[in-house]
Amino acid sequence: MSEPPSVNAVPAGNARPRHKGTLRRTGEWCARHFVIVIVLWLAALAGLQVLNHAYGGTYSDDFSLPGTQSQEGLDVLKKHEPAAGGYSSQIVLHDSSKPLTDFSSQVSSAVSSLQKLPHVLSAQNPLPPPGQKPPPPPSGTVNVGPLSTDGKTAYITVRFDVQPSTLGESYLHGVDSAVQPLRAAGVDVEYGGPLGELARPDANDRASEVIGFGVAIVVLLIGFGSLMAAVLPLVTALICAVCGLALLGLLAAASTFATVSPTLATMIGIGVGIDYALFLVTRHRQNLMNGRDPVASAGAAAATSGHAVLLSGCTVIIALSGLWVSGLTFIGKLGLAAAVTVVTAVAGALTLVPAILGLIGRRIDKVHVRTPVAEADPQAGEGAHGGWHRYAQRVERRPWWFLSGGVIVLLVLAYPLLFIQLGHIGDGADPKSFTDRRAYDLMSSAFGPGSNGPLTIVIDQTSVPQSDRSALLSQAQKALTDVPDAATVTPLKATSDGDVLIATAYSVAAPQDKKTTDLTNHLHDDVLPQAVKGTDASTYVTGTTAAQVDFLDIVSRRLPLIIAVVVGLAFLVILTVFRGLLVAVKAAVLNVISIAAAYGVVVAVFQWGWGGPALGVSGKVPIESYVPMMMFAIVFGLSMDYEIFLLSRIHEAWLRTGDAKGSVAHVLEITARVITCAALIMVSVFAAFLLSDNIVVKMLGLGLAASVLIDATVVRLLLVPAVMTLLDRSAWWTPHWLDRILPHLSAEGDTEAGP
Numbered sequence: 121m122s123e124p125p126s127v128n129a130v131p132a133g134n135a136r137p138r139h140k141g142t143l144r145r146t147g148e149w150c151a152r153h154f155v156i157v158i159v160l161w162l163a164a165l166a167g168l169q170v171l172n173h174a175y176g177g178t179y180s181d182d183f184s185l186p187g188t189q190s191q192e193g194l195d196v197l198k199k200h201e202p203a204a205g206g207y208s209s210q211i212v213l214h215d216s217s218k219p220l221t222d223f224s225s226q227v228s229s230a231v232s233s234l235q236k237l238p239h240v241l242s243a244q245n246p247l248p249p250p251g252q253k254p255p256p257p258p259s260g261t262v263n264v265g266p267l268s269t270d271g272k273t274a275y276i277t278v279r280f281d282v283q284p285s286t287l288g289e290s291y292l293h294g295v296d297s298a299v300q301p302l303r304a305a306g307v308d309v310e311y312g313g314p315l316g317e318l319a320r321p322d323a324n325d326r327a328s329e330v331i332g333f334g335v336a337i338v339v340l341l342i343g344f345g346s347l348m349a350a351v352l353p354l355v356t357a358l359i360c361a362v363c364g365l366a367l368l369g370l371l372a373a374a375s376t377f378a379t380v381s382p383t384l385a386t387m388i389g390i391g392v393g394i395d396y397a398l399f400l401v402t403r404h405r406q407n408l409m410n411g412r413d414p415v416a417s418a419g420a421a422a423a424t425s426g427h428a429v430l431l432s433g434c435t436v437i438i439a440l441s442g443l444w445v446s447g448l449t450f451i452g453k454l455g456l457a458a459a460v461t462v463v464t465a466v467a468g469a470l471t472l473v474p475a476i477l478g479l480i481g482r483r484i485d486k487v488h489v490r491t492p493v494a495e496a497d498p499q500a501g502e503g504a505h506g507g508w509h510r511y512a513q514r515v516e517r518r519p520w521w522f523l524s525g526g527v528i529v530l531l532v533l534a535y536p537l538l539f540i541q542l543g544h545i546g547d548g549a550d551p552k553s554f555t556d557r558r559a560y561d562l563m564s565s566a567f568g569p570g571s572n573g574p575l576t577i578v579i580d581q582t583s584v585p586q587s588d589r590s591a592l593l594s595q596a597q598k599a600l601t602d603v604p605d606a607a608t609v610t611p612l613k614a615t616s617d618g619d620v621l622i623a624t625a626y627s628v629a630a631p632q633d634k635k636t637t638d639l640t641n642h643l644h645d646d647v648l649p650q651a652v653k654g655t656d657a658s659t660y661v662t663g664t665t666a667a668q669v670d671f672l673d674i675v676s677r678r679l680p681l682i683i684a685v686v687v688g689l690a691f692l693v694i695l696t697v698f699r700g701l702l703v704a705v706k707a708a709v710l711n712v713i714s715i716a717a718a719y720g721v722v723v724a725v726f727q728w729g730w731g732g733p734a735l736g737v738s739g740k741v742p743i744e745s746y747v748p749m750m751m752f753a754i755v756f757g758l759s760m761d762y763e764i765f766l767l768s769r770i771h772e773a774w775l776r777t778g779d780a781k782g783s784v785a786h787v788l789e790i791t792a793r794v795i796t797c798a799a800l801i802m803v804s805v806f807a808a809f810l811l812s813d814n815i816v817v818k819m820l821g822l823g824l825a826a827s828v829l830i831d832a833t834v835v836r837l838l839l840v841p842a843v844m845t846l847l848d849r850s851a852w853w854t855p856h857w858l859d860r861i862l863p864h865l866s867a868e869g870d871t872e873a874g875p
Contacts (some may be wrong), residue, residue: 137815146470152474161472162464170368176369181283181285190666190667234298234299238294265567335801335805339722359468360393361461364389376453378453390805393465426474433466440456441541537719539723557738564630584690604639637669674747690760701853706847727743759827766840806825
């Protein structure tokens with residue numbers, strides 16, 4: 121058999137140290153001193169829980185968009201009319217039998233009590249003074265409140281000096297007390313907007329975690345037959361995830377993290393934690409079957425599979441770190457939250473797993489439900505004649521067929537991505553058990569869907585001379601007449617100091633609808649500039665809905681940059697580790713295509729409504745603006761997990777034999793079982809989060825599950841073997857000049873670890 125090309129093989133192979141590597145020494149030490157390591161981990165687990173309980177912070181969706189026109193408009197309002205600025209929420213009142221004017225005393229009492237609450241700037245009474253009828257809406261416009269035409273639905277607009285969703289659940293006690301007279305009189309009272317989000321029940325992911333763990337046990341028992349080998353990855357993953365969540369809680373005490381952060385961290389932490397532990401346990405069990413001593417076997421597993429785990433974890437963290445390129449702290453911190461549990465998962469795989477393996481010793485397969493198997497590790501080309509090996513040989517004979525078939529499948533799945541509509545998921549998609557959903561429905565029925573997302577128009581005329589302000593008011597009011605897609609625009613009113621004009625526009629569609637996004641942009645880009653033409657006035661469109669549109673614009677502009685940074689960094693990692701230019705290009709391209717396919721699945725289910733109602737989603741919804749960004753970073757990192765694990769074994773076999781095609785068949789034979797089981801486990805963990813009431817969590821759960829499933833089947837079983845067969849020995853080629861400047865990292869660990 122010919123030797124591997126020396127240009128690229130020598131640096132990766134000959135540079136491997138003859139002494140025991142750090143990972144092997146660490147693994148052996150942990151396996152030998154298992155009592156110390158396990159006690160330290162349990163102490164850390166207990167200590168972090170105590171610290172988190174005592175000093176841990178809370179999670180909220182309070183974030184600002186400095187430099188955006190919506191934030192600047194809000195700042196103008198706060199300066200000139202504090203009562204009209206701040207953050208608004210609606211308290212919706214409804215009685216099906218009597219007009220609300222019959223409850224005027226209770227409404228007045230509730231409004232008065234609300235005004236006395238901390239952080240409340242103002243509370244608007246929706247009813248006319250006693251004895252008077254509500255004024256009719258202007259001719260040609262629709263009634264947008266605050267009292268419906270039949271008088272049975274109304275809303276109290278409450279403005280806060282801080283985002284209500286950050287005030288904590290205890291704040292709701294004061295709100296509940298304020299509206300208690302209305303509820304006692306039989307009036308239905310629901311909280312909309314941020315106040316309704318504060319009233320949502322706490323997320324409970326335990327059912328998802330139990331399902332994920334249950335499926336994992338079944339998969340591992342069927343795949344490997346050993347009870348201890350099935351339970352061990354679950355135990356270590358759980359310990360590591362709990363430690364990571366406690367660390368995240370302590371970080372949340374120092375900085376604000378989004379409410380979805382702990383769920384995201386749990387999802388990623390458990391998924392990678394099980395996989396990382398499984399890779400080591402499988403390698404260790406094979407070493408034991410090959411006659412190794414348990415301590416030496418654990419060290420060898422840490423030096424080989426553990427090294428791949430370390431590289432994989434670093435790649436995942438690099439991908440998550442790419443989210444900071446968005447320039448949005450909110451997004452960057454979501455990546456940081458997930459990275460915390462990835463770090464604890466890697467630490468547990470390299471220390472806690474070897475320690476428990478040392479404790480169990482050779483008894484790991486003592487209790488089994490079938491004949492225990494690991495990975496069956498024959499030398500490449502010798503005796504490997506199982507089903508996976510025969511499959512690899514078929515791919516080797518017809519690589520173009522398999523490559524074409526895999527690409528066609530991915531393109532079909534990715535097709536819906538061409539029609540993706542980014543936006544914000546409104547309260548109308550929430551379960552009807554949520555008060556904000558009930559408030560949304562009442563508002564839509566009485567005042568139209570646009571009433572749930574009013575747009576505040578701000579015209580700052582500070583720089584306009586007093587003599588010109590009357591003409592400006594007339595000109596602006598005319599420009600705001602008959603605006604397309606606006607159900608109505610209220611007349612402009614001056615603030616108490618006369619320096620700012622304020623109006624409210626209501627869309628004909630729901631806040632998350634594309635028409636509302638278009639209306640917001642049309643007002644800001646076209647209507648308002650025309651309204652103040654010839655003057656020095658400044659214009660803004662602000663409010664919650666306008667801020668969401670600004671956020672969407674920022675995300676849309678920066679998503680390509682994030683994709684480029686994450687793909688570029690991952691490409692450099694693969695190139696540096698494996699010294700193969702074409703291998704690195706192949707990894708980047710295939711992962712991008714597989715992620716596009718996962719995006720397509722999410723669009724079809726949520727935006728097109730193919731199965732959305734079955735998942736608890738009411739109707740069709742846009743794709744939450746930051747979901748593609750989060751999905752890309754997470755999925756690309758997780759895809760690199762399998763990529764590095766698979767390539768490290770192929771590279772290891774190729775360096776040993778020099779047979780590029782034979783190495784692919786050999787590695788597919790010995791890794792198919794563990795990669796399939798790992799993928800099924802991760803799919804089950806992610807898919808279990810479809811039970812969440814949070815639509816964003818459902819999107820991420822489905823997207824991540826679909827991506828892992830696609831990656832482990834279409835990519836790893838069809839595309840990777842076909843591409844590696846076609847590339848043959850050139851897969852590991854790197855130009856001399858590039859090979860010289862790249863740092864030398866090994867994917868397989870030290871030579872002493874053995875195969």
